[in-house]
Amino acid sequence: MLNTLNTAATGMTAQSRQIENISNNLANADTTAFKKSRTDFQDLLYHNLQAPGAATSATTQNPTGVQIGVGVRVAGNVRDHEDGTLRPTQRDLDIAIEGKGFLAVQKPNGEIAYTRDGSLRMGPEGRIETASGYPIVPETQVPPTSREINFSFDGRIQVKNEQGETEEIGQIQLTNFANASGLQAEGGNLYNATPASGAPVPGTPLEAGYGRIFQGYLEASNVNPTVEMTDMIRAQRMYELNSKVISTADQMMNALNSVR
Amino acid sequence: MDSGLVTSLSGALAQSRRIETIANNIANAETPAFKERDLVFEEALESAHQQDTRSDVEPGPLSKSELLARPRRENRPVLYGADFTNLKSGPMRSTGNSFDLAIEGNGFFEVLSPGGVRLTRAGNLSLDAQGQLVTRDGFLVLSPAPAGLVVSTDPTQQRAGAANPQARAIRVGDGNFQVDVEGNITRITEGARQLVGRLSVVQVENPDALKHSGQNMFEAAPEAFLKAPENFQDAGRAPASAGVGAPAPEPRSNPLGPTNVAPRIHQGMLESSNVNPVQQMTRMIEAQRLYDQNLRLMQSHGDMTSKLSEVGKF
Numbered sequence: 001m002l003n004t005l006n007t008a009a010t011g012m013t014a015q016s017r018q019i020e021n022i023s024n025n026l027a028n029a030d031t032t033a034f035k036k037s038r039t040d041f042q043d044l045l046y047h048n049l050q051a052p053g054a055a056t057s058a059t060t061q062n063p064t065g066v067q068i069g070v071g072v073r074v075a076g077n078v079r080d081h082e083d084g085t086l087r088p089t090q091r092d093l094d095i096a097i098e099g100k101g102f103l104a105v106q107k108p109n110g111e112i113a114y115t116r117d118g119s120l121r122m123g124p125e126g127r128i129e130t131a132s133g134y135p136i137v138p139e140t141q142v143p144p145t146s147r148e149i150n151f152s153f154d155g156r157i158q159v160k161n162e163q164g165e166t167e168e169i170g171q172i173q174l175t176n177f178a179n180a181s182g183l184q185a186e187g188g189n190l191y192n193a194t195p196a197s198g199a200p201v202p203g204t205p206l207e208a209g210y211g212r213i214f215q216g217y218l219e220a221s222n223v224n225p226t227v228e229m230t231d232m233i234r235a236q237r238m239y240e241l242n243s244k245v246i247s248t249a250d251q252m253m254n255a256l257n258s259v260r
Numbered sequence: 261m262d263s264g265l266v267t268s269l270s271g272a273l274a275q276s277r278r279i280e281t282i283a284n285n286i287a288n289a290e291t292p293a294f295k296e297r298d299l300v301f302e303e304a305l306e307s308a309h310q311q312d313t314r315s316d317v318e319p320g321p322l323s324k325s326e327l328l329a330r331p332r333r334e335n336r337p338v339l340y341g342a343d344f345t346n347l348k349s350g351p352m353r354s355t356g357n358s359f360d361l362a363i364e365g366n367g368f369f370e371v372l373s374p375g376g377v378r379l380t381r382a383g384n385l386s387l388d389a390q391g392q393l394v395t396r397d398g399f400l401v402l403s404p405a406p407a408g409l410v411v412s413t414d415p416t417q418q419r420a421g422a423a424n425p426q427a428r429a430i431r432v433g434d435g436n437f438q439v440d441v442e443g444n445i446t447r448i449t450e451g452a453r454q455l456v457g458r459l460s461v462v463q464v465e466n467p468d469a470l471k472h473s474g475q476n477m478f479e480a481a482p483e484a485f486l487k488a489p490e491n492f493q494d495a496g497r498a499p500a501s502a503g504v505g506a507p508a509p510e511p512r513s514n515p516l517g518p519t520n521v522a523p524r525i526h527q528g529m530l531e532s533s534n535v536n537p538v539q540q541m542t543r544m545i546e547a548q549r550l551y552d553q554n555l556r557l558m559q560s561h562g563d564m565t566s567k568l569s570e571v572g573k574f
Contacts, residue, residue: 252279259559
């Protein structure tokens with residue numbers, strides 16, 4: 001019975017993790033380039049009371065055995081890197097990546113992080129930065145006298161100078177990972193490379209395997225609220241079901257205590 | 261009196277084991293491709309002194325002395341005989357994620373766990389840092405064993421095939437790949453469709469020989485009679501169950517589905533668990549009531565014993 005309590009408790013814990021994950025997805029439904037994640041469950045190890053194939057006599061075997069499971073665990077939260085829809089913003093410094101690739105940004109501690117949030121800003125010295133003020137890599141300076149910044153599909157950054165001539169001032173670089181789901185989310189729409197994600201593979205937009213740049217658009221989150229709501233209802237019901245198991249085990253123990 | 265108490269006790273223990281199994285089913289109601297289980301009970305053997313030594317006696321009216329001499333047979337404690345796994349496929353859920361694969365029909369993916377090759381139907385895969393297909397635990401998903409090797413049935417061959425299972429890893433690069441119903445994995449590179457790998461799917465003829473090893477995997481005993489479905493075999497590879505000493509068991513209803521029908525792989529779908537919460541709740545209520553009844557019987561036995569001890573007191 002104590003086992004039952006523990007088993008049901010693993011079920012409740014797993015379902016509450018699921019709810020936590022869903023609430024994070026829903027909270028970020030409007031976050032630029034947010035990628036939803038999904039909770040995956042796994043059954044835990046089994047107690048083998050009788051192994052399948054154990055001898056029941058000199059010539060016969062137990063065909064199935066008896067295994068008692070001890071519950072469930074969260075195997076992982078897998079981030080779904082499917083593209084969100086592109087939302088027009090009409091802002092010159094908003095860029096969206098259609099297809100694969102991350103922008104590299106440099107954090108204040110010098111480390112490189114990756115993002116798909118292309119709502120860029122102009123820093124005080126004309127440097128192109130993310131909304132948090134981190135410069136994009138490679139660093140690009142916009143000359144103070146220039147007008148009309150332009151991002152082409154292949155990531156070239158052009159401005160018009162004082163004479164009205166087009167001048168190329170930089171190039172957007174994209175980075176790919178063998179396993180984007182293995183990136184570690186840092187918050188602030190940033191991701192860090194990990195051993196599971198593989199090494200960053202830099203490239204330029206429009207190259208094979210890399211996306212293209214859309215100016216004047218931002219990538220919306222890929223959260224589908226309908227799916228999240230149905231998952232939430234299911235998780236809640238499963239949580240309740242597990243709590244019913246606990247109360248049943250409790251009643252049984254109570255009955256046991258009332259014997260004598 | 262004692263044996264009655266033991267019988268009730270075994271009944272109560274058996275029901276509490278059953279509740280444990282039900283708790284595990286409910287805890288795993290959201291685990292992909294989890295299969296629900298139930299315990300099947302059987303009577304324990306009668307102990308030697310209880311056996312009817314006079315079974316050779318012709319049935320017919322017995323004299324009073326014969327009746328009294330006849331051993332009583334009512335005391336049969338319960339043992340758990342076997343647990344039964346309902347291997348029926350769970351409902352398929354569309355996820356739209358290219359890393360989610362579901363198998364329709366009798367079939368399992370082969371994965372390489374640290375303990376050896378295991379089977380799973382949970383197709384929620386991902387990639388490792390080398391771009392190889394792995395399960396949630398980072399265990400490699402395998403392609404079919406090299407030509408000339410049957411997937412299975414013979415344990416020695418199984419070991420031979422597993423000699424270098426790492427070589428059977430499937431490298432897909434990134435999530436931009438398609439899986440057809442036969443498990444062929446293709447990518448479009450530079451406008452051309454290229455075959456990058458092939459999933460190994462094995463069928464199980466004797467599902468009773470599957471043992472749960474946790475983490476959504478099953479361990480197959482040699483008696484499982486694994487075979488590769490016809491259309492999943494590479495050219496030049498031995499046909500299913502050929503050259504195998506042990507004959508396949510008599511055809512019978514296989515909850516996984518017939519092995520002569522090719523399984524189909526669906527990308528972007530995931531098999532849910534087949535736990536039916538309604539059924540689990542009713543079983544739980546039933547087990548609880550039986551447990552209570554067994555406890556009540558124990559109580560009565562106790563009461564009777566104490567009554568007995570009062571006899572003769574003044």
